[in-house]
Amino acid sequence: MTPMEVERPDLFSNGTVILGGGLCGLILAHELAQSLESKYGANAPCVWVIEAPSGPVPTRDQHRPARWLRLLGGEADYQLQTQPSTALAGRSIHWPRGKGLGGSGRINSMIWFPPTDADRQSLTKLLLPEQRPNAEFPSAESQAEIKLQLLKAFDRALEIVRPERPRWLSPTSTAFLESVSKLPSGCFHAYDRLNRNGRRWTAADLLADLQQSNPDAAKRIRIVRASVSSLRIDNDAVIGIRWSDGRTSQIANGVELVSSLGAIGSPTLLHRSGLTHPQIGQNLHDHLIMPVIHSHEGHAFSDSTSDTRELARWQHSGGGPIACNIAECGGIDEDQRWQLHVTPTDYLRFPKDTRRPAMTIGVNVTCPRSRGSMSWTEDETIIDAGYWSDDRDRIELLDGVRWVRELVKQSGFDRRLRSELIPGSKRQTDEAICAAMARYTQTLYHPAGTCALGDVVNPNFRVRGLANLRVVDASLLAEPTTGNPTATLAMLACYAAAQLSRE
Numbered sequence: 001m002t003p004m005e006v007e008r009p010d011l012f013s014n015g016t017v018i019l020g021g022g023l024c025g026l027i028l029a030h031e032l033a034q035s036l037e038s039k040y041g042a043n044a045p046c047v048w049v050i051e052a053p054s055g056p057v058p059t060r061d062q063h064r065p066a067r068w069l070r071l072l073g074g075e076a077d078y079q080l081q082t083q084p085s086t087a088l089a090g091r092s093i094h095w096p097r098g099k100g101l102g103g104s105g106r107i108n109s110m111i112w113f114p115p116t117d118a119d120r121q122s123l124t125k126l127l128l129p130e131q132r133p134n135a136e137f138p139s140a141e142s143q144a145e146i147k148l149q150l151l152k153a154f155d156r157a158l159e160i161v162r163p164e165r166p167r168w169l170s171p172t173s174t175a176f177l178e179s180v181s182k183l184p185s186g187c188f189h190a191y192d193r194l195n196r197n198g199r200r201w202t203a204a205d206l207l208a209d210l211q212q213s214n215p216d217a218a219k220r221i222r223i224v225r226a227s228v229s230s231l232r233i234d235n236d237a238v239i240g241i242r243w244s245d246g247r248t249s250q251i252a253n254g255v256e257l258v259s260s261l262g263a264i265g266s267p268t269l270l271h272r273s274g275l276t277h278p279q280i281g282q283n284l285h286d287h288l289i290m291p292v293i294h295s296h297e298g299h300a301f302s303d304s305t306s307d308t309r310e311l312a313r314w315q316h317s318g319g320g321p322i323a324c325n326i327a328e329c330g331g332i333d334e335d336q337r338w339q340l341h342v343t344p345t346d347y348l349r350f351p352k353d354t355r356r357p358a359m360t361i362g363v364n365v366t367c368p369r370s371r372g373s374m375s376w377t378e379d380e381t382i383i384d385a386g387y388w389s390d391d392r393d394r395i396e397l398l399d400g401v402r403w404v405r406e407l408v409k410q411s412g413f414d415r416r417l418r419s420e421l422i423p424g425s426k427r428q429t430d431e432a433i434c435a436a437m438a439r440y441t442q443t444l445y446h447p448a449g450t451c452a453l454g455d456v457v458n459p460n461f462r463v464r465g466l467a468n469l470r471v472v473d474a475s476l477l478a479e480p481t482t483g484n485p486t487a488t489l490a491m492l493a494c495y496a497a498a499q500l501s502r503e
């Protein structure tokens, strides 16, 4: 319980109501509270954050990066499931989504991957003010201005998130990076982490930071633990919130709402509130990763060391294997077609089975073209992930698997490995590799795009047709981010906060 928590009010009489206290929602709250406080002082309106209650999670799983996979399927996970997919050998994929203050950051793998030029370019186009019919194409100045604002927003995100350099790297990842550094191309490195002193950081930590740095601004934030079911809409305005227990609260005139419920939550809210824009829940995209798994002669990595020296080391300096976030390093190829994630584990068996010394090089297509969609019954959300609905993604991933094999050979890293287990050295033909891909690919946990900027939401983040509702979260991303999305989303949330503060 934070000092900012309050009972659910019957009436939201002033301020901004942010639905969802995940990554984007809490960054928005952190930024808005400060700008309102500096503008209006003690008379500043409230910033409400509504977040679903979640059960407790074991503290050691929450704080120790090496144990993050144990959080999946637990109390902080919505445990969504995609529809069975014929492209993926009939499999239905578990889609974890984080619940509780901090959102998916409570259970994620903590990689901080800065937006690329292509990511910024794609957002710039969507954030340009909309043109009236027959008007000229937006000027170069306005494009340059948005690019500049995005750069500033990213600087701000860095300032508040403060991603950390890894405190420890496994011998496997160290050897991999050493080997590939000899190659003329590619950009591989140990990923920066969403950590503080080798411990998980989530956006919920921003609340404590604010209490320290600007207690007056922190007093403007009110946190309500409740699940939103839908919005009451009258003409073009939200006039109330319906809660999952059937109760309702009213929204006073002049109160602004922002949906930051995430890529699944936001379109679900809009749909359940009776909005009928045809793109709500469409354009769903995700990165699909194919693990290339090798056995090796070294030691198997374990996430639950009973070595008291290692525990003391982590407690003292935040270092050692406990600080390992599993997906420790990787990078993208020269043409930005694929991203790699290197883990010192057998990705498909870890952490259930940690006996076999193995390592994984996961490869995914950076910009998949496939799109899925969401639909709803009375009480269910149905997710068709649409994996490989565009067959070019399957072919590109096949090329990616071949590229990983080549990389391992050319860099000499193969000398440190015993044998390829998945797809398996016997699987050499396109057909055999594709069959393995259908069986073993996994979500990289990046669903997005379901209330896309430019379609459902205008460049001011407003839901089309509604005067007082915005969306700021992963559902805005019309295109997949090149790498892991948190850094780009943090930038977008800071950009949106700056825009809202100017109004």
Ligand SMILES: Cc1cc2nc3c(=O)[nH]c(=O)nc-3n(C[C@H](O)[C@H](O)[C@H](O)COP(=O)(O)OP(=O)(O)OC[C@H]3O[C@@H](n4cnc5c(N)ncnc54)[C@H](O)[C@@H]3O)c2cc1C
Pocket (backbone or CB within 6 Å): 019, 020, 021, 022, 023, 024, 025, 050, 051, 052, 072, 096, 097, 098, 099, 100, 101, 102, 103, 104, 105, 107, 108, 109, 110, 111, 112, 113, 226, 227, 228, 229, 260, 261, 262, 263, 265, 444, 445, 446, 472, 473, 474, 475, 484, 485, 486, 487, 489
């Ligand atoms: C297992 C996993 C690993 C990942 N690893 C990485 C990684 O290493 N690097 C990276 O960059 N990205 C990673 N991601 C993705 C990243 O965490 C998300 O893209 C990001 O958190 C999305 O931010 P968001 O604000 O859109 O949504 P979220 O952070 O998910 O926040 C949405 C919030 O809304 C709340 N909410 C939803 N519905 C309701 C409701 N009806 N009522 C009240 N509250 C509600 C949720 O409880 C949640 O707190 C990972 C994600 C997962 C799940």
